[in-house]
Amino acid sequence: MSTPTKYLLQESQMPKFWYNIQADLPKPMPAVLHPGTMQPISPDDLAPLFPMSIIEQEVSTEREIEIPEAVREVFRLWRPSPLFRAHRLEQALGTPAKIFYKYEGVSPAGSHKPNSAIPQAFYNAQAGVRRLTTETGAGQWGSSLAMAGQIFGLDVTVYQVRVSYDQKPYRRALMETYGARCVASPSAETEYGRRVLAEHPDHPGSLGIAISEAVEIAAQREDTKYALGSVLNHVLLHQTIIGLEAMEQMQMADAWPDVVLACTGGGSNFAGLAFPFIGHGLRGGTAPRIVAVEPSACPSLTRGKYAYDFGDTAHLTPLTKMHTLGSTFTPPGFHAGGLRYHGMAPLVSHVRELGLMEAVAYNQVDCFAAGVAFARAEGIVPAPEANHAVKGAIEEALRCKREGKAETILFNLSGHGHFDMTAYQRYFAGDLKDESYDERELAQALSGLPSVPA
Amino acid sequence: MSTPTKYLLQESQMPKFWYNIQADLPKPMPAVLHPGTMQPISPDDLAPLFPMSIIEQEVSTEREIEIPEAVREVFRLWRPSPLFRAHRLEQALGTPAKIFYKYEGVSPAGSHKPNSAIPQAFYNAQAGVRRLTTETGAGQWGSSLAMAGQIFGLDVTVYQVRVSYDQKPYRRALMETYGARCVASPSAETEYGRRVLAEHPDHPGSLGIAISEAVEIAAQREDTKYALGSVLNHVLLHQTIIGLEAMEQMQMADAWPDVVLACTGGGSNFAGLAFPFIGHGLRGGTAPRIVAVEPSACPSLTRGKYAYDFGDTAHLTPLTKMHTLGSTFTPPGFHAGGLRYHGMAPLVSHVRELGLMEAVAYNQVDCFAAGVAFARAEGIVPAPEANHAVKGAIEEALRCKREGKAETILFNLSGHGHFDMTAYQRYFAGDLKDESYDERELAQALSGLPSVPA
CATH class of the missing domain: 3.40.50.1100 (Rossmann fold)
Known part of the structure; x- marks a missing residue:
């Protein structure tokens, strides 16, 4: 027999810790700045958007996180x-x-997206959050967070870039199968969305706009936080x-x-x-x-x-x-x-x-x-x-x-x-x-x- | 830890034999009849459509087949x-x-369909066959045979029920990704297809019609055989x-x-x-x-x-x-x-x-x-x-x-x-x-x- 085609680990061999590269880098990352003051932000500045357990991970320099x-x-x-x-x-x-x-x-x-959607939903549920907002382009992240929200009992609203919303109905159907609500962005549900639509009623949307809408809603509501599918530590x-x-x-x-x-x-x-x-x-x-x-x-x-x-x-x-x-x-x-x-x-x-x-x-x-x-x-x-x-x-x-x-x-x-x-x-x-x-x-x-x- | 979620076998544990239930049944199956004579068919009657190694499996009563x-x-x-x-x-x-x-x-x-598509393509390639015809409805079988044909170097033509061909373009794209040719059925490529179209130019097609077309082509050509995704032993x-x-x-x-x-x-x-x-x-x-x-x-x-x-x-x-x-x-x-x-x-x-x-x-x-x-x-x-x-x-x-x-x-x-x-x-x-x-x-x-x- 030739060498194997697949290498499989048993469930018991699944890693028990994530690896944080910040512990090993020769130089720390540049500071994150507050958009108003242009000064380094504190964990509290992020609290309207994320539960504290996630903010701690965002700034941690521990090598291993359970x-x-x-x-x-x-x-x-x-x-x-x-x-x-x-x-x-x-x-x-x-x-x-x-x-x-x-x-x-x-x-x-x-796709790989559930690897972060599952822990994000877990930490939010643990913190007593009831609703999550997020954005999605093609829908890989949106469908992953929809699945995660369903598993941990959170309502999920996904702002999907309009051009994808219109052209890729199957991924939207997947989000709905997992029980999420899917909104074409720019939408009339947010102040920023309404502003964009007033200028360009046929705007095809963009990831940047959809993020703005999801963040706006999460920042306003006590029981609602925001989840992002990439970029952040x-x-x-x-x-x-x-x-x-x-x-x-x-x-x-x-x-x-x-x-x-x-x-x-x-x-x-x-x-x-x-x-x-x-x-x-x-x-x-x-x-x-x-x-x-x-x-x-x-x-x-x-x-x-x-x-x-x-x-x-x-x-x-x-x-x-x-x-x-x-x-x-x-x-x-x-x-x-x-x-x-x-x-x-x-x-x-x-x-x-x-x-x-x-x-x-x-x-x-x-x-x-x-x-x-x-x-x-x-x-x-x-x-x-x-x-x-x-x-x-x-x-x-x-x-x-x-x-x-x-x-x-x-x-x-x-x-x-x-x-x-x-x-x-x-x-x-x-x-x-x-x-x-x-x-x-x-x-x-x-x-x-x-x-x-x- | 709770009981496992998945039970995985290693590649070395993959079965080496298929199981043939005909060896254990208390009564043999009723004979298969020739449509012309209404008499039991012989393996030779199937030879225009299938290579002999597959026909042998069709009629075998051995319990284990390698x-x-x-x-x-x-x-x-x-x-x-x-x-x-x-x-x-x-x-x-x-x-x-x-x-x-x-x-x-x-x-x-x-889906499970490649489990039969792969051996069927293998046995045909081994018998010197160059082309396979088949039918497909939604496309699960057609895409599986397309993949199998690509792996064993066979040209594959798939007659796809027209209503699926028109309404489900993604599965057709999958067949084409694997290198197969996909034809809407009923088609003008076969005598039977032309007969159906003459009576009903807008016929939406059916699995039965697509089978007829694929069989007709395979029966006519020396280098071409037919493959079916279900039903047969x-x-x-x-x-x-x-x-x-x-x-x-x-x-x-x-x-x-x-x-x-x-x-x-x-x-x-x-x-x-x-x-x-x-x-x-x-x-x-x-x-x-x-x-x-x-x-x-x-x-x-x-x-x-x-x-x-x-x-x-x-x-x-x-x-x-x-x-x-x-x-x-x-x-x-x-x-x-x-x-x-x-x-x-x-x-x-x-x-x-x-x-x-x-x-x-x-x-x-x-x-x-x-x-x-x-x-x-x-x-x-x-x-x-x-x-x-x-x-x-x-x-x-x-x-x-x-x-x-x-x-x-x-x-x-x-x-x-x-x-x-x-x-x-x-x-x-x-x-x-x-x-x-x-x-x-x-x-x-x-x-x-x-x-x-x-």
């Missing part, structure tokens, strides 16, 4: 997730490289279960990665896989190369500026230092909806500035071609977001082929594409273009970054 | 599949019953890997089912789970109750006649004795497309006549309600077909609650519903009706059954 047993119990519905050896893809590419992928599409929502922390499991599984396979790749939008699935490996290197272990793969139509890491910026369009959020295209930047309508965000997680940005990772950008047509090659070899059809990681891994494998190197490649297959088949259909019909942003619009968005006292 | 290593190697992409204990559903129902489910939605195509044989794994996993859980349930359309996922348990009973082991759950709008087991009938509409197939609603019966357009077939697998029908199983029918609105309750408890959103099994299992669990019995229930969750979210959307909008057939049409279809010499 995963509550109630959270682990829900995780058992799909975790530990499998690690695959891509035997057939290696053969198809004729590469001497060994390719491994961690597969997060086994969750009921089909605690979300990245929750996702590290991916990399912690993958490290165990690589050892089962008697292998260790030379290079680790994941796609980046807000940064959560990337950080989830990469941070435990980076930390291993920072503590003296063998450090793989770490590569973030982003869409060339929304290239915050490769074309953005490392500067203080807002997380939303209405400028209700605190200011964080991050790689940003500017909060007024509107990415073109390419298919990897989960990667259409103007900024990068401040913690990922900081790690990048410390020289601990690389970044590369690919266009969507090349990424879909990579996804189809992957599906035909491995069976699983990747989500459009995950196609970026697949593309990055294939490029590394072909480099190994050219260089005659038998390196070990590990990437994160963050979700399946069963909700995104219309994008594949457009790809086969030749209707998919390499969407690119307007250089002038980018320059304008970057010139409008808030000025912050040094 | 799974080729090349097939097992592909199975490792998702098998062994997990067995779950439905802790949260039990709690939600307040039942003393233990509920287990075998989950086949982990396959890349999202060899398909049921291939699916027994489900039940064989489940038996191992129930032992891991230190439990044994009192009742085993699965939904039935053509019968393959039902036979796959149930036959190994029935066989265990026939050989003197503890026999669970076995329950087939069918849609009340297409109730072949509960309302059909046990009689010889054709498998297709054009009457190109051999005659088999089965529970049938008549080959001219057109089921109403309910959402569980995989259960819309006029007949039941002859082997399942025979097992039913031998008194080794029960059957029950539920309407689709009740089944969707059961599916939503399941999704809210367990996370996974079932396919509309699988909702029938969920409904059956919930009814058994509620019976246990009424009777105060702590029975063990096992059912097959044959696929996920991520491709079927529009059906859930219609359910929440209140647009879903309890479709029922026309009693007069059923009577007419049954009166038109072919007469066969005794």
Whole structure:
């Protein structure tokens, strides 16, 4: 028999702690600033939006943070997730490289997003919160929080970017199946939404606007908090279960990665896989190369500026230092909806500035071609977001082929594409273009970054 | 820690043999008849459609038939599949019953169908076949055969029922992602298709018509064979890997089912789970109750006649004795497309006549309600077909609650519903009706059954 295809951990081998990379970084992150005073915020400033247990995780520098047993119990519905050896893809590419992928599409929502939705719902329920608001683009985060809210008895309202709300009714149906209420954003339910609609009644919406709406409602109501699916430190922390499991599984396979790749939008699935490996290197272990793969139509890491910026369009959020295209930047309508965000997680940005990772950008047509090659070899059809990681891994494998190197490649297959088949259909019909942003619009968005006292 | 949520087998524990129930039945199946002579067919009569290795499996009475290593190697992409204990559903129902489910939605195509598509493609490739034709309704079988054909280097043409082709473009996109050609049926590519279109240019198609088209092409071409996704003995044989794994996993859980349930359309996922348990009973082991759950709008087991009938509409197939609603019966357009077939697998029908199983029918609105309750408890959103099994299992669990019995229930969750979210959307909008057939049409279809010499 050949070497195994899958490496499976038993439920008893599921990590009991998340890994906090802040404990091992040579330099602390830049402060988060209050949008009014431009002074560092205190935990209390975040209290209207998040329960204190989550705020503590947001600012913690402890290396290990315990995963509550109630959270682990829900995780058992799909975790530990499998690690695959891509035997057939290696053969198809004729590469001497060994390719491994961690597969997060086994969750009921089909992506890695429940890894943070479940603990966020748990901590809110524990704090007596009754309702959660959030935003969603394509719906991966919204459906994950809907599931989590249902499990812990919280009402969930999801502000979904209108263009997705109209064009992707199945993901909305998934949110409703889990009992959430889904509202097209911009909506008439918030002051900010009404303001946008007054100016542009047909506004297609954006993630930045939807965040503003969700935050506005949560800030106003005593029993309501807000939940974000990426970008923030605690979300990245929750996702590290991916990399912690993958490290165990690589050892089962008697292998260790030379290079680790994941796609980046807000940064959560990337950080989830990469941070435990980076930390291993920072503590003296063998450090793989770490590569973030982003869409060339929304290239915050490769074309953005490392500067203080807002997380939303209405400028209700605190200011964080991050790689940003500017909060007024509107990415073109390419298919990897989960990667259409103007900024990068401040913690990922900081790690990048410390020289601990690389970044590369690919266009969507090349990424879909990579996804189809992957599906035909491995069976699983990747989500459009995950196609970026697949593309990055294939490029590394072909480099190994050219260089005659038998390196070990590990990437994160963050979700399946069963909700995104219309994008594949457009790809086969030749209707998919390499969407690119307007250089002038980018320059304008970057010139409008808030000025912050040094 | 509570008892585990999942019971996982290692790849090395995957069954090496399929189980053939024909070896253990007290009475052999009725003969299959040639449509021209009305005499029992010989293996040679099937040779235009299937390679000899598959025909041998179709007529074999050996108890154990080896799974080729090349097939097992592909199975490792998702098998062994997990067995779950439905802790949260039990709690939600307040039942003393233990509920287990075998989950086949982990396959890349999202259902149990690749369990037969992979070996069928393998045996055809081994016999030098270059092209396969098949039919599909909603697309679960078509996408599975598309994937299998891609893996073993076969061209696959799928005749898809036109109404599904038009209304469910995502499953078509999945077939194309795997490299198959998808044709709306009735089509102008076959004599029979042209005949149907001449009479009804807007014909919405049916599974029976699509089978006729796929069979017609395969019968005409030397390098082309036909593949069917259910009904036939060899398909049921291939699916027994489900039940064989489940038996191992129930032992891991230190439990044994009192009742085993699965939904039935053509019968393959039902036979796959149930036959190994029935066989265990026939050989003197503890026999669970076995329950087939069918849609009340297409109730072949509960309302059909046990009689010889054709498998297709054009009457190109051999005659088999089965529970049938008549080959001219057109089921109403309910959402569980995989259960819309006029007949039941002859082997399942025979097992039913031998008194080794029960059957029950539920309407689709009740089944969707059961599916939503399941999704809210367990996370996974079932396919509309699988909702029938969920409904059956919930009814058994509620019976246990009424009777105060702590029975063990096992059912097959044959696929996920991520491709079927529009059906859930219609359910929440209140647009879903309890479709029922026309009693007069059923009577007419049954009166038109072919007469066969005794």
